[in-house]
Amino acid sequence: MLFLVHMQVNIPHDLDPADAAALIAKEKAYSQELQRNGTWRHLWRMVGQYANYSVFDVASNDELHQKLSALPLYPYMTLEVTPLAQHPSALAPN
Amino acid sequence: MLFLVHMQVNIPHDLDPADAAALIAKEKAYSQELQRNGTWRHLWRMVGQYANYSVFDVASNDELHQKLSALPLYPYMTLEVTPLAQHPSALAPN
Amino acid sequence: MLFLVHMQVNIPHDLDPADAAALIAKEKAYSQELQRNGTWRHLWRMVGQYANYSVFDVASNDELHQKLSALPLYPYMTLEVTPLAQHPSALAPN
């Protein structure tokens, strides 16, 4: 089941740079793990913004929330979640 | 080059039903043609709305505008176009 | 799986009154059928508005879209869909 997720990252300027770098590294590792297991199906950078559009494939709302709230950068993110369904004109199944 | 396109469809209530049906059929054929040739890479229905999120793969802004403004339902659509770039954590190339 | 759905109804003033009444009756019958089978778990009127907040219990996004887009008043509605997950402090399971 697919969800479009818009992620806006707002790391406070006064966060210790080392802490920030560590979080960002953890975020990358975590996201690549989810990409490998098919949960995080698409990840695109929005041009000119510290933000991305992603598509998640999960079995339930609860699984999505669990996966999103486990993002290392979650405390510094604003997320918008849009549930997606099969479009009648789409050739490919979701 | 990828663009996320949000398409909200607002067909006027007083449009002749036969005309509307014809337009919708043309729209489906046109979108499936673009899906087959790889331009219209993803097409998802937004749950509960006569709207979709799509991802287009085009060579330029001009090509994208030409493809979008040729949509049969274009006169009855509100579109938002978001240019996408490669995310540094994405395993798959755009 | 639960979704909060906000439904704003905007029936055009120039819709034939008999057609409107027929649609509203069908809407009531359809909603009560879904309430009986547990899909439409909660239905509350927003005070002072021709709108409601509802909670749907469905197995997937696709099922939710199918149930919503089958609403007789669907063409005259603006819907907002919010996926819900289990709250860690909630005593009752979703």
Add this chain to the structure above:
Amino acid sequence: MLFLVHMQVNIPHDLDPADAAALIAKEKAYSQELQRNGTWRHLWRMVGQYANYSVFDVASNDELHQKLSALPLYPYMTLEVTPLAQHPSALAPN
């Protein structure tokens, strides 16, 4: 009498972690007490957000304000309150 309450939590990053944890524990205890006595009828987590939708059952506006402003996390919350009435199509009474 039912009210839908949207609660967005914004705990400042620089709040002492121990204080934050204590507040969150108190919030959980307080909310579960109100759930047990029927005041806090529903509590759902919004997917991807430190926010919830809740339904309160109270006798008056004043009781609702008293119950909400007593939330331990109240100083760090943005609340939206929507009064609900009986929907004419709802099978279950509010």
Add this chain to the structure above:
Amino acid sequence: MLFLVHMQVNIPHDLDPADAAALIAKEKAYSQELQRNGTWRHLWRMVGQYANYSVFDVASNDELHQKLSALPLYPYMTLEVTPLAQHPSALAPN
């Protein structure tokens, strides 16, 4: 129990003038009846707008919805309802 109600009136330009005048007269009579029985406690015109701020005193959400949805101009109104509670600094009880 008090509610602040913002009422914006939008009578369509193409509504038959006689019908409009009849509705407006009924609205006035209805509102004055509710003012006399204490339900409609305050009614103020917003300067420069076909809108008003009112304060209603009712026993429940349901009563408020019933009173509001019975407004003759209700189909042509956009309403916002704000529940009010006793302010700790207010000398007069609500």
Add this chain to the structure above:
Amino acid sequence: MLFLVHMQVNIPHDLDPADAAALIAKEKAYSQELQRNGTWRHLWRMVGQYANYSVFDVASNDELHQKLSALPLYPYMTLEVTPLAQHPSALAPN
């Protein structure tokens, strides 16, 4: 002459608690003085918010600004001022 005033209070979390308490006490005393002399005609708490709706009765815009900007909590408030006129259906004069 009446004005509806919406007051949203945002006291910074890092304001010294004693200073905050002193300001709040002064605010209460000041508001009750204006209530006694008829300037501050109504004061209602918005349910679930550190905000109020008030109605001021003043002789001019300048007097209103003078009275509002003298509020002890003024530096921590966001105000919206709506001028009110006599409604043609209102039984009571403003």
Add this chain to the structure above:
Amino acid sequence: MLFLVHMQVNIPHDLDPADAAALIAKEKAYSQELQRNGTWRHLWRMVGQYANYSVFDVASNDELHQKLSALPLYPYMTLEVTPLAQHPSALAPN
């Protein structure tokens, strides 16, 4: 007493051109009469819009509402009214 008034004009496309022209002529005459008697102190066109910013000098809210609602184009206008006070740095009295 001064008020800044923003007036956005939206004359429906299907209004009979002769009626529209007559209304516009009446609007001009009415506004010039109020300019001559000092009520309508300033009238400026917003560049690129069928809208204006004006400053009215009136004795009360009620007078302002009476003057504004008497505008011939009033039914086709959206107005925003901002009460103005004497600025402490202004050399000229309001």
Add this chain to the structure above:
Amino acid sequence: MLFLVHMQVNIPHDLDPADAAALIAKEKAYSQELQRNGTWRHLWRMVGQYANYSVFDVASNDELHQKLSALPLYPYMTLEVTPLAQHPSALAPN
């Protein structure tokens, strides 16, 4: 050439009071100098806000930007600039 300028002042709470007072004094002197030389034609306080509406008379966009960005409080201001033209019904030339 006239421009309407909306100025919202947001002096941070933690700015040293002496610095703030000095800036405000400089702002007053600067604004009165521009009022005297006809650049700053009108200056009105928005009731209930640390904000003003002003009208500037300048020869060009560049001159306006130069005059505005030289405001001592400029770093703590949010400005909106609206170019004004002669209104066809205005008796007085701009």
Add this chain to the structure above:
Amino acid sequence: MLFLVHMQVNIPHDLDPADAAALIAKEKAYSQELQRNGTWRHLWRMVGQYANYSVFDVASNDELHQKLSALPLYPYMTLEVTPLAQHPSALAPN
């Protein structure tokens, strides 16, 4: 003197197609005339929208308003005008 102008075109669906085509042709001729004489310096199509961003070079606000309000499609346009000044880092003069 430069202004950025955002033009959103909304031609009503029920406008006679021949009239619409005539207006669009006139608009093209008018815009090309202004491009040739240097007034309309830039004209770009917003991808996916019946809208454009343009840059006008004019001597005054009044000239800009006169040029814009003379656009054949003006009655069906929503315009936003942003005055531009010389940027201190720009190599090219405006």
Add this chain to the structure above:
Amino acid sequence: MLFLVHMQVNIPHDLDPADAAALIAKEKAYSQELQRNGTWRHLWRMVGQYANYSVFDVASNDELHQKLSALPLYPYMTLEVTPLAQHPSALAPN
């Protein structure tokens, strides 16, 4: 390929002035380098704001994101990117 980019700069008040000045100098040098090589085609100051409208000419979304995210002031900027296409009435090619 052209993009309109709106850049709003928000340098925190508590950033060390020397650091801020160094960043601003680097920003100027970087932008002038891109202007010289034709990437940063237009750069205009928005009157009354620490913001600009720019037009970039790049080969792809990725190049645009790379150029924008390399702006020295990027961490303190809010950017909006609008893809532009050739307007059918524009005499000059993009």
